[in-house]
Amino acid sequence: MSLLNVKHLQKIYSTRFSNQKVEALKDVSFDVEEGEYIAIMGESGSGKTTLLNILASLDKPTSGEVLLDGKDLTKISDKHISAFRRDNLGFVFQDFNLLDTFNVADNIYLPLVLSKEPYALMKPKLEKLAKPLGINHLLEKYPYEISGGQKQRVAVARALITHPKIILADEPTGALDSKSTDQLLSIFDQIHQSGQTILMVTHSSKAASYASRVLFIKDGQIFHQLYKGDMSNQEMYQAISDTLTMLLSGGQ
Template sequence: MPLLTLEHVRRVFKENSQQVVALKDISLSVKAGDYVAIMGESGAGKTTLLNIIATLDKASSGTIKLEGQNLNELTERNAAKFRREQLGFVFQNFNLLNTFNNRDNIFLPLVLAKKSHLEMAKRLAPLAAQLEITPILDRFPYEISGGQRQRVAAARALITQPQLLLADEPTGALDSHNAAGLLRLFDQVNDQGQTILMVTHSAVTASYSKRTLFIKDGVIYHELIRGDQDKQDYLTKITQSLTALASEEARS
């Protein structure tokens, strides 16, 4: 059974008493251990889709299930618990608290989950070593580089041992060197079994994934599967698909 399934998901907003269709009809499935990138033009519905999966927004119709749990049926309180215990988030702008040191930023979701300090320290030690952030744990986010901040944010997302890691433009605020470092980390944790669903506008970022879904006008119109292609060949296929999408947009 897939880890995540969406069936005929639709999201309609009201804007100045007009209906705006953000998602028209989205159906997809993600199996445990998958690594899926979602691409599309600005306004195609990528972030709306991610927000619905994250229970930060609700679909107007359709079903979203994680391990059989219908996410649309969660109460607000249970949705918050679900996000804290089942999901990890990596955002473009890090979303770290400058009033907390890096260690406490990472511990925050476990504090909210009422884990013991011993359990928190036990989880952090190997993760900090893997992310190479052990020397900066007692510093504050404003004292470290953007690449280091994103690794701290990744540690905060992964320390909960989430079923699903959601990444929204995770390399958008990083230079090419730090972006490559973060993507190598995603490769490592995916190799260890972590399921990743990532929204990105970057073909290079998407080339690290195992599957790439392209959204246009609120529907999935194309899918690429990496298979045994290397990153460069897969990047070429992604770029060709984006070029075809841009050509279609220009003609319409």
């Protein structure tokens, strides 16, 4: 069953000091099935960040539709978009986006606080997430007291605590060392196995090799897609590397 339907997305930017227009996305269409784990890859300037921002309802397309459970995100009013985003989407960013003035527990609680959820209902949700993510001993610490890998696990907990329909991850391993990257990718794999839908933008072939499908974007269009099927992570990594080589060489 399709959870997300992206239909004929186009995004055109006008430059500030001239009449020149830049077409960042050109007729992008794809579907995301419930429980799928998709990675989006492409060179800088390919349009993948623009696409993610539109899927996150942080930007609106020039034309096209983004349907989440049949509801068009592009038609939601500015008045209601923040609540819709908070109730349906979970975000994991490269730079963590944690508040240094809040301890770990309060950072994770933040989406629930904004939704005015009673504390008595919030605490069990945190306890359910903290141990599997290996952060139960960090809840009273502040972000500046913990490592990058720990910060990203806190960010994952914050994204999951609202039970979002989709996790949107923007270069989630980009600021991590190799050990923390391996830990985070293992966590994402476990989250995916539990049935969570994940859509991740990444430059990392290793990160993308964990996904069940990879979309490659070039010049604002979907250039190719790769299904993992029965491939191992190593086989998927090699297939991704081969596709990126073709992408960079201008092959079709």
